[in-house]
Amino acid sequence: MSTPDIIDTLVGIEPGSALDAIRGKRMQARENAQKSYLSLFEPIDAGDFSLLERAAVAAFVTGLHGESPVASFYRDKLAATAGGAALVKAIDAEIARGKTSGPYGSFPAGPLSIENTAGLIYRVDAASKSALSPRLVAALEHAHLLVFRPRDAASSDMKALLAAGWSTTGIVTFSQLVAFLSFQVRVVSGLRTLAAANA
């Protein structure tokens, strides 16, 4: 494969190491986590979700999880994407405004309501809106919901994305991208923790 394995790279897994051997026992998962990354960030068709939007959402989502090699990777990716350098400042500002602790949110009304937890309902700052397209503003607000309070999601959130110019197919890919990063950032964190425990 021409692109190095992104999870191995972000964890710092060396060929021949113990973690390399363990990941090697789940080759289909390893190869398809990589294919997931490639199909999201080097898609055959970016018509419904541009490469710039993908990079901006990825930098925002991984940044919301706190500083890490994953967050740095996607911030650099945004800076290296055409049109991206101009967005880094606004995305960084929005990460700082959006950081909180999750998961929180509400359950369907009933016995689980006692577990409802209030938290930040994030909206993009007016000052950042000049740098970001209306599509991207809607995307960041929805991405924040997906990161911190996915159980709050409602059909009205889909309508908000459609109203901001997202196609149904674009919403699917965008949701996959945020959800995939939620996986990737955790695998990398978990494997780094395990590697450090063995160091």
Place this chain on the structure above:
Amino acid sequence: MSATVNPPVVFTQDELGWVSWIEPLPEAELTERHFNGLVDRARAKSEYFRLLVRDPEVLEARTKTDKDIFYNVADGLPRAERELAAAATSRYNGCIYCASVHARFASTYSKRREDVQKLLDEGVKADLGERWNAVVKASVALAATPIAFGPDNIKELRSAGLDDAEIVDVINGASFFNWANRLMLSLGEPSK
């Protein structure tokens, strides 16, 4: 998108349906590219998969990642405990649909249906014995944002008897459900 939705209001091991909030592809419009994305042709019957197949390449890679993490039982953690990690993650994130599916699998493979139900009823702090407690706690720590998984989780998993390959299965299984939960929760809703 069905007309009547009857959303469950508690976590359950019962079989639930799932209804999309946005338009899945009609079955009649699926091409070979879409069937490759579905991996299993039978998934064309599912509203959820016909929605995700709008991006077939991502769906195919996601599905193959999922299957290997959970179904490849050569070495590593028993299937029951991978399903436990999935159910605990779903309980903590609040995905009633995902929790129902994977709680059922955890019950089937562990034969510990009552303990699984205790997790659903009492939540992720339920006492399920040392080994399961360690798996649930590690899954919850991974699901938190910022991620709270640390050296203490590794220590607890090890003293519960897990080796590094099994710990990696916990990490993969729990992390994967942070992917699955977010799709299931945000693109539609469960229905009884």
